[in-house]
Amino acid sequence: MPCTESPRLRIVAVVSLFASNTVSQDLPLVVVAVERAVDRSPDGLTYALPHALSHLTEGARVEVPLGRGETPTAGWIVRRLGPTEDPGIPREKIKPLIAQDPSGVVLPAELMQFARWISAYYACPIGMTLASILPAAVRKSIGRVERTLVDLAPAPVGAAALPKITKRQQHALDVLATLPRPIELADLAEAAGYSSNEPLKRLVASGHLIATRKTAVEAGFIARAGNIAPAPTPTAEQQAAITAISRDFGQFAQHLVFGVTGAGKTEVYIRLLEECVRRGKRAILLVPEISLTPQTVGRIAARLANQKVAVLHSGLTEAQRNQQWTLLAEGGADVVVGARSAIFAPIPDGSLGLVVVDEEHEPGYKQDSAPRYHGRDCAIRRAQLAKCPIVLGSATPSLESWMNAVERRISTLHRLTRRAPGLNTPKVTVVDFGEERRMARDRRISLIGPTLREAMQRCFDDGGQVLLLLNRRGYANYIACSDPRCDWKLTCSECDAGMVCHVDESGATRRSYVRCHHCLAEQLLPKNCPDCGKPVTVFGLGTQRVEEELTRLFPSLVEGDTLLRVDGDTMQTAQHFHDALERFGNGQIRCLMGTQMIAKGLDFPNVRLVGVVSADTALALPDFRAGERTFQLVSQVSGRAGRGERPGRAIIQSFEPETPAIRLAATHDFEKFATQELEDRRQFALPPYRRMARLILRHPGETECADRAAGLAAELRPFLGPVELRGPSACPIARIAGKYRRQIELLADHPSEISRVLAEARSRGLLKLGEELAVDVDPLNSV
Numbered sequence: 083m084p085c086t087e088s089p090r091l092r093i094v095a096v097v098s099l100f101a102s103n104t105v106s107q108d109l110p111l112v113v114v115a116v117e118r119a120v121d122r123s124p125d126g127l128t129y130a131l132p133h134a135l136s137h138l139t140e141g142a143r144v145e146v147p148l149g150r151g152e153t154p155t156a157g158w159i160v161r162r163l164g165p166t167e168d169p170g171i172p173r174e175k176i177k178p179l180i181a182q183d184p185s186g187v188v189l190p191a192e193l194m195q196f197a198r199w200i201s202a203y204y205a206c207p208i209g210m211t212l213a214s215i216l217p218a219a220v221r222k223s224i225g226r227v228e229r230t231l232v233d234l235a236p237a238p239v240g241a242a243a244l245p246k247i248t249k250r251q252q253h254a255l256d257v258l259a260t261l262p263r264p265i266e267l268a269d270l271a272e273a274a275g276y277s278s279n280e281p282l283k284r285l286v287a288s289g290h291l292i293a294t295r296k297t298a299v300e301a302g303f304i305a306r307a308g309n310i311a312p313a314p315t316p317t318a319e320q321q322a323a324i325t326a327i328s329r330d331f332g333q334f335a336q337h338l339v340f341g342v343t344g345a346g347k348t349e350v351y352i353r354l355l356e357e358c359v360r361r362g363k364r365a366i367l368l369v370p371e372i373s374l375t376p377q378t379v380g381r382i383a384a385r386l387a388n389q390k391v392a393v394l395h396s397g398l399t400e401a402q403r404n405q406q407w408t409l410l411a412e413g414g415a416d417v418v419v420g421a422r423s424a425i426f427a428p429i430p431d432g433s434l435g436l437v438v439v440d441e442e443h444e445p446g447y448k449q450d451s452a453p454r455y456h457g458r459d460c461a462i463r464r465a466q467l468a469k470c471p472i473v474l475g476s477a478t479p480s481l482e483s484w485m486n487a488v489e490r491r492i493s494t495l496h497r498l499t500r501r502a503p504g505l506n507t508p509k510v511t512v513v514d515f516g517e518e519r520r521m522a523r524d525r526r527i528s529l530i531g532p533t534l535r536e537a538m539q540r541c542f543d544d545g546g547q548v549l550l551l552l553n554r555r556g557y558a559n560y561i562a563c564s565d566p567r568c569d570w571k572l573t574c575s576e577c578d579a580g581m582v583c584h585v586d587e588s589g590a591t592r593r594s595y596v597r598c599h600h601c602l603a604e605q606l607l608p609k610n611c612p613d614c615g616k617p618v619t620v621f622g623l624g625t626q627r628v629e630e631e632l633t634r635l636f637p638s639l640v641e642g643d644t645l646l647r648v649d650g651d652t653m654q655t656a657q658h659f660h661d662a663l664e665r666f667g668n669g670q671i672r673c674l675m676g677t678q679m680i681a682k683g684l685d686f687p688n689v690r691l692v693g694v695v696s697a698d699t700a701l702a703l704p705d706f707r708a709g710e711r712t713f714q715l716v717s718q719v720s721g722r723a724g725r726g727e728r729p730g731r732a733i734i735q736s737f738e739p740e741t742p743a744i745r746l747a748a749t750h751d752f753e754k755f756a757t758q759e760l761e762d763r764r765q766f767a768l769p770p771y772r773r774m775a776r777l778i779l780r781h782p783g784e785t786e787c788a789d790r791a792a793g794l795a796a797e798l799r800p801f802l803g804p805v806e807l808r809g810p811s812a813c814p815i816a817r818i819a820g821k822y823r824r825q826i827e828l829l830a831d832h833p834s835e836i837s838r839v840l841a842e843a844r845s846r847g848l849l850k851l852g853e854e855l856a857v858d859v860d861p862l863n864s865v
């Protein structure tokens with residue numbers, strides 16, 4: 083098929099001819115932020131708009147000459163100067179910009195305003211922020227094709243007869259007359275038996291055919307609607323939330339929907355989305371990447387069958403992503419459902435009417451590269467800019483959102499306390515694993531204790547399915563000398579961290595190797611201790627080891643091929659994961675075992691037992707959020723049980739069964755947990771009571787790293803004001819991939835104080851983001 087040069091590309095070529103001319107006095111001026119990470123001109127650089135591009139506005143992606151070599155560089159028009167405005171530099175020094183970007187992208191003004199806020203709040207240059215907002219697929223116009231369609235010309239009127247044509251050309255016209263029209267030029271050439279399009283182009287030139295051109299982004303099918311189920315009648319609690327939130331359409335207002343798992347939060351969202359569209363507005367629904375299974379998307383698409391739904395997530399092909407983005411930009415979708423970055427959906431100005439963030443507590447909403455934004459916090463800001471309501475939902479709200487609702491009352495709390503009709507609250511049992519091990523007669527049983535094993539057996543006998551969680555990949559995470567007198571332990575040569583043993587079963591023979599989960603370095607598992615020569619042993623937990631034990635305890639699972647391990651090693655693409663869930667959903671898989679990938683959002687009615695192999699993995703983290711994470715994980719995974727008519731059960735193994743996070747998660751008492759945890763945070767002056775920013779310095783030299791961190795801290799101190807500076811100190815993992823890491827923490831009672839210090843530091847050129855410096859505002863990660 084022909085993929086002809088687009089008209090936009092031709093404009094580019096023409097404009098480039100003028101680009102070298104000197105700038106005449108009357109050309110309009112614009113401020114352009116380049117995409118490269120330079121922060122030396124945080125507000126952008128001034129360029130002139132050549133006549134042919136004088137229509138370009140703020141939000142247009144362009145190419146500008148940069149530096150002495152005038153290197154063509156991608157950037158964004160962030161502002162047009164007024165006709166009388168002083169650019170601050172002499173006119174003759176202002177260069178004309180080279181061209182509009184071939185993608186033709188112009189971001190809506192609201193999105194530009196949003197990007198400016200992200201840039202300032204997360205201390206990331208505006209050009210870099212804009213670059214990360216625009217999907218690469220859109221920038222590269224992946225999937226965009228231009229097609230030429232042809233049709234028979236109407237019969238000529240009067241004397242204006244058409245020139246004579248050859249027999250062969252007449253044949254093409256005869257063929258066309260039998261086909262549905264208009265038809266693509268290349269398809270007609272093929273149908274007429276031509277080897278090229280040229281004869282047909284001559285027919286267009288001579289007036290026998292009329293040609294039209296059509297540009298479109300083409301991609302495969304995306305949001306497949308599930309079975310159209312009748313809409314359930316909302317419960318009284320659901321209806322109360324829907325009514326209250328609906329009253330706020332047309333203005334900014336924050337709402338928190340706190341509903342136990344299975345209480346039907348999705349039904350509340352769907353009703354609100356429908357109401358928003360009914361009012362002629364558009365909506366964004368953010369869901370964690372992990373729940374963007376065809377199952378969820380299909381269910382939402384089925385319920386919103388009368389609305390146009392766009393989908394944005396990592397499982398899309400590049401062409402699909404471009405197609406969905408373009409659809410949104412052109413106003414062709416009413417609702418967008420997507421992961422974190424869908425908060426940057428190019429909704430046309432003035433039309434955003436509702437933003438919903440499901441599972442708002444999910445750490446996956448935080449981006450771990452610059453700009454290190456939090457999708458939930460950005461969603462609140464975006465709603466504020468669009469003057470529309472924001473709805474956050476969770477069964478285990480983040481303490482930030484809980485505090486905003488319960489203590490500060492800046493968001494309205496809606497409780498959904500009852501599971502939807504037909505769903506039972508799972509009975510949760512916490513097993514003291516240390517005690518079980520001491521009681522065990524069979525010394526080999528190490529990861530799945532008798533209580534969990536018996537419950538699994540009963541569930542299988544009964545025809546049920548089991549979900550088994552262990553939040554740690556690999557085989558074992560501790561490799562050391564077997565001689566207690568020797569203290570050798572395997573650590574990564576490039577990181578201050580231990581290595582994890584993995585078993586490779588893909589080849590003919592089973593092979594053990596070790597991998598560093600920080601720098602991904604690998605080596606074979608040493609047989610003997612390099613210090614004393616005694617054999618090496620491996621301890622600790624990992625999903626591979628659980629799998630091994632399951633195959634021993636339940637041989638029938640292996641025989642029937644009904645056991646599946648789901649973790650980052652086995653699920654390398656979103657497609658693998660989707661396939662795994664499909665096999666579990668249709669009952670082929672009896673036992674799904676894996677990391678937190680399986681803990682969330684999955685809704686399979688036949689899961690009657692959920693087992694947590696160790697609830698302690700998150701508690702061991704060097705992080706003040708360890709308790710919160712543990713509570714979330716245990717409650718979320720327990721909520722997967724009993725979603726059908728049969729009651730569900732969850733068994734949690736722990737060496738510390740009395741830990742409040744575990745005990746309260748087992749009794750489904752979020753409110754008590756949140757109250758206690760907030761009290762602790764208040765006492766230790768930790769988030770959410772104080773806001774934090776973390777500056778991480780990285781350098782291959784230990785001394786240089788320390789010197790730079792000390793230097794930066796010294797430069798920050800004069801303008802800290804009420805902001806507290808802690809450090810510099812070594813990061814909890816003091817070296818990763820051969821680079822030393824030191825951190826400076828900034829703490830303040832109000833986020834604006836931190837923003838002020840970061841803005842001042844940027845304007846002094848102290849924060850050049852890159853390999854050697856990362857700025858993390860409201861960090862979730864403390865490693």
Ligand SMILES: [Zn+2]
Nearest residue numbers: 574577598601
């Ligand atoms: Zn490493």
Ligand SMILES: [Zn+2]
Nearest residue numbers: 563568611614
């Ligand atoms: Zn040794």
